[in-house]
Amino acid sequence: MKFDLQKSFPYPVLRPYSDDYQDSEFQVDVAVGTQDGEIRVRTTHVTSSESILQLIEEKAAKYVTVISCRDTYLRIAEVSSSAVAEVSISAKKLRGEVAIDCFVVAVTDIPGYRPEDLNSEYGDGSFKIEAGSVLAQEETHVFYFDRELLKPVSSVFDIVVQEQMEPGRWSIDFNADRVRIGMSRETKATVDLARSSKEHRAVLINSLYFSAVMSCLEAMKSSPDDVRSYRWFEVFDHQIQDAGLDLEAQETYFLAQELLRKPMLLLMNYVFKD
Amino acid sequence: MKLRIYKGRVVESLRSDIAEHLELYRSGDFAYLDQDSSCYMELGIEADEEVLKNLNSLAIPEGRPSSAEEVAPSLMVFGALTNVTPYLARDERLWTYLTHSVLLAYSRKRWPIPDDNEEAIKHIRTHFFARSARQIERDNAVSRLWWMAYICSRSQSLPIERALDVFLLQSDVRASIIERPTTAQSLRIFESLLRHLDRSYEKDQKWFERRILRGVMEELNRLGGVKLMEVMPDEELDAIISEAFKTCEKQVA
Numbered sequence: 001m002k003f004d005l006q007k008s009f010p011y012p013v014l015r016p017y018s019d020d021y022q023d024s025e026f027q028v029d030v031a032v033g034t035q036d037g038e039i040r041v042r043t044t045h046v047t048s049s050e051s052i053l054q055l056i057e058e059k060a061a062k063y064v065t066v067i068s069c070r071d072t073y074l075r076i077a078e079v080s081s082s083a084v085a086e087v088s089i090s091a092k093k094l095r096g097e098v099a100i101d102c103f104v105v106a107v108t109d110i111p112g113y114r115p116e117d118l119n120s121e122y123g124d125g126s127f128k129i130e131a132g133s134v135l136a137q138e139e140t141h142v143f144y145f146d147r148e149l150l151k152p153v154s155s156v157f158d159i160v161v162q163e164q165m166e167p168g169r170w171s172i173d174f175n176a177d178r179v180r181i182g183m184s185r186e187t188k189a190t191v192d193l194a195r196s197s198k199e200h201r202a203v204l205i206n207s208l209y210f211s212a213v214m215s216c217l218e219a220m221k222s223s224p225d226d227v228r229s230y231r232w233f234e235v236f237d238h239q240i241q242d243a244g245l246d247l248e249a250q251e252t253y254f255l256a257q258e259l260l261r262k263p264m265l266l267l268m269n270y271v272f273k274d
Numbered sequence: 275m276k277l278r279i280y281k282g283r284v285v286e287s288l289r290s291d292i293a294e295h296l297e298l299y300r301s302g303d304f305a306y307l308d309q310d311s312s313c314y315m316e317l318g319i320e321a322d323e324e325v326l327k328n329l330n331s332l333a334i335p336e337g338r339p340s341s342a343e344e345v346a347p348s349l350m351v352f353g354a355l356t357n358v359t360p361y362l363a364r365d366e367r368l369w370t371y372l373t374h375s376v377l378l379a380y381s382r383k384r385w386p387i388p389d390d391n392e393e394a395i396k397h398i399r400t401h402f403f404a405r406s407a408r409q410i411e412r413d414n415a416v417s418r419l420w421w422m423a424y425i426c427s428r429s430q431s432l433p434i435e436r437a438l439d440v441f442l443l444q445s446d447v448r449a450s451i452i453e454r455p456t457t458a459q460s461l462r463i464f465e466s467l468l469r470h471l472d473r474s475y476e477k478d479q480k481w482f483e484r485r486i487l488r489g490v491m492e493e494l495n496r497l498g499g500v501k502l503m504e505v506m507p508d509e510e511l512d513a514i515i516s517e518a519f520k521t522c523e524k525q526v527a
Contacts, residue, residue: 105502
């Protein structure tokens with residue numbers, strides 16, 4: 001059931017922008033996070049309607065969170081007496097637009113429903129509510145899910161040949177969906193070969209990729225409007241938020257270490273161990 | 275075999291070069307793309323190549339096969355691509371790869387390419403590519419089979435073969451359900467509908483009649499507008515759907 005302000009119900013429903021109730025409100029805080037290939041949705045329902053809270057207390061109504069993804073035919077309804085609900089979904093089952101709809105729904109018939117602060121236009125009568133009827137509804141929350149966003153930031157780099165570049169030197173171009181690291185054909189061949197060994201990869205991550213990540217972060221900090229529309233920005237931004245980092249407040253070198261998951265450890269484990 | 279997908283640029287180039295490739299679509303193949311590793315990416319996902327190849331030799335009735343005749347190919351595609359996730363199954367690069375490689379023969383046999391070149395270009399764009407949701411679910415020669423089977427595989431009360439028999443008995447059933455995503459998405463409503471249709475399938479198949487089924491779907495839409503049917507107990511949901519079928523049957527009689 002989509003949130004539709006134009007829709008009229010044969011009984012009062014507590015909804016945003018609706019004047020069925022005088023002062024009561026129903027709001028839901030939705031938090032979406034990712035962990036270990038799972039998408040975690042946490043909804044916190046809050047209502048100031050004493051009547052609705054009473055019905056939940058009496059188990060005549062429940063909080064319902066419906067998570068739906070049209071592209072993958074997924075629809076989950078989490079029914080709970082608790083105001084906080086948490087749902088985990090495999091990232092393999094979501095793609096594109098994901099809608100989160102939150103309700104309070106009657107789970108039994110309620111013969112004489114008469115909330116305390118109804119709009120006076122309803123008069124003095126009461127309502128017969130059937131099980132399944134929506135008593136409160138919040139606006140739909142939508143997020144877009146793309147597993148690309150879960151990939152490490154190093155996945156946004158393409159190493160490309162730049163013929164005029166002198167051996168051993170490299171350049172970086174942010175002006176595309178993927179960040180291009182340009183180097184001479186000879187240097188690229190060496191780097192490509194090095195990537196096949198764990199030890200060499202550890203060195204590359206701590207040199208080439210670490211510097212590239214720092215450059216990207218600098219670009220995001222200094223001229224965000226120039227790079228915001230690119231795909232790599234989304235991946236970085238998502239990873240920064242997901243890791244609880246702060247682009248504005250934290251130093252670039254620290255952010256780069258966090259985003260590359262403390263790359264010095266790779267050197268310690270694979271290169272310096274002997 | 276390890277499943278492959280074309281790179282995005284290959285899909286775009288194939289799409290823009292359909293006219294130049296008409297002869298390949300009609301009687302040749304695109305093996306050259308499989309021989310150039312820069313054209314595809316190999317995924318770490320196993321697919322049953324034998325089953326896919328068998329699909330190419332599956333007998334397909336002359337003319338347009340009925341929905342019911344798509345049960346076997348749906349089961350074969352889903353069985354061969356059992357490790358494909360719904361996330362991956364929304365990726366055009368996968369289906370374009372399959373219709374241009376291992377399932378090219380099946381695709382052109384099931385969707386014969388018209389003789390007229392202009393018509394052929396439109397036809398290939400529709401059935402050999404999968405750019406939109408509609409193309410993925412309804413038009414692409416292979417993805418449509420996987421998605422029909424996937425939707426039915428979610429049923430816990432009917433085995434997938436039986437669910438597909440019921441789902442594909444009449445094209446109207448498939449269309450009525452797929453065109454109403456909330457019904458197809460909500461597993462409990464979908465299950466209950468399938469169970470009712472299964473009972474009718476055994477009896478007289480009356481509930482598959484277009485006007486009855488459309489009436490039931492309209493009634494579910496109306497109810498779904500004010501009630502959140504997912505929170506109802508199974509028995510109550512079943513009772514509502516039973517009542518809707520019986521009422522619509524009486525109205526049509």
